Amino acid sequence: MSTDLRSAPSISLPVPKPLAPARRPSRLPGLLFTAVTKSVAIALLLVLWELAPRFELVDRTFLPPASEVLDAWLGLLDNGQLGVNTWASLNRSLSGFGLAVLIGVPLGLLIGWYRPVANLLSPLLELFRNTAALALLPVFVLILGIGETSKISIVLYACLWPILLNTISAVRSVDPTLLRLARSLDLSPVKLFQKVILPASVPVVFTGIRLAGAVSILVLVAAEMVGAKAGLGYLINASQYNFAIPQMYAGIVTISVIGVVFNQLLVRLERRFTAWRAPLNS
Template sequence: MSSDVDVKVTAAVVPRPVVAERPATTPPGAVRRLAYRVPGLLLAAVTKSVAVAVLLGLWEGAPRFGLVDSTFLPPFSEVARAWWELAVNGQLATNLQASLVRSLSGFALAVAIAVPLGLLIGWYRPVADLLSPLLEVFRNTAALALLPVFVLILGIGETSKISIVLYACLWPILLNTISAVRNVDPTLLRLARSMNLSAPRLFQKVILPASVPVVFTGIRLAGAVSILVLVAAEMVGAKAGLGYLVNASQFNFAIPQMYAGIITISAVGVLFNQLLVVLERRFTAWRVPEGN
């Protein structure tokens, strides 16, 4: 009896060997997939950068080798230096902020008005019949042609600039939204109706998801329009903004600063478009990529 107790006490007292925990490691499959993807990503980045690099090289070399007059097209290095000087002294930030506030305000108002209105016109035929004549009249009137009217009625302040951006952005979003609703796959509608879905549920579950890709196409078009129209409006009457910067630089014959403003406008347009692409992918994550 005592030997059994001694054995149990000894077993309880003897410490158990400590097994070191294995550090968390990346699965080999993930490493292999990453190794396969890296060359493709690098190749894609290089491919997309080649055209830009060639353009900048031509821009730098053509004035220096006398192919174009450097007075009217300075080398890219001088433009980059002028852009940096504008950024350091605060002029670029001030004008950029003014343009972004106007552009985003008009664009956001256009989205808030055009998307619900387009869904309503596309879904309810009586509303479309009522508003179609007005839509045909106004959508064929260029926004810049109405710029003097906006200035005369609303003045040369912020209201007229935001309003002209709103007017210009309204039509791409509205027309694409109407087209998206009217071109929903009829098979989807028949299947949804066979399940006895109510009109609000049919609209929520079928019409809206099917319309999102085409609606975002209109939103992306409106994003580009908001920048272009605003720059033109700022050239007519403004005391700040990227359009004002380009126009003032031209009048003062500060050509490098003028090109710096143009490059900034292009960069803003590209970044705005990429942001809208990311949002589109977020809202259309349910779509199956082409080829799958």
């Protein structure tokens, strides 16, 4: 007797319900806690700065309260002096810094990768790396004058060494295992340099670039105190001579803020170029 399978009753199996996607914990509380934690030290410094002169712990003639410095900063912003001097300093600093990156990174990669080039240039590097940039400031002024060229050149010189030396160190400290692995794949020297050396060198190279970013501002301020007619260094120096102490501190605070913002921009740029790296706690 044959059984007709088509006439057999169909059995319906329960369809499993799709799992609801797991909700990620909100990052907002953690971000707020981090922001508050990082702001506590700055807030305490500002409170101490405001109260110490008012309670005569220090002479307010030489260290005015933070509120007076803020008033002076707003006054400089309103009359245009702050904008003009800040733009002059940023133009010089970024020009010298950019030229240092364009020269230092390729030259450092070349010296670090090709031993004959390193043997040729090492004596010159050892000679100039131990010569402070500010010690050469009179030489730059005598040769290039007191105009923009000398100031951009001194920033270029000061920024070149952190970038160059860190780039050389980055290339020479690439993991030998990676190099052996790449050579076992019969990569050409160009491909080896492009696929292994460059990516592995980026973090240390950016360390040098960040150091150079801080140096570019500090050296420029010192250079602007000699024969400059505009710039934050000129503003600070002129305020000191005129005994406009709140304006002097306003210029110093502006330099500090610019340095912090510039460093944060470089950190974000570094994270973008090193996004391929896995975090240590992953």
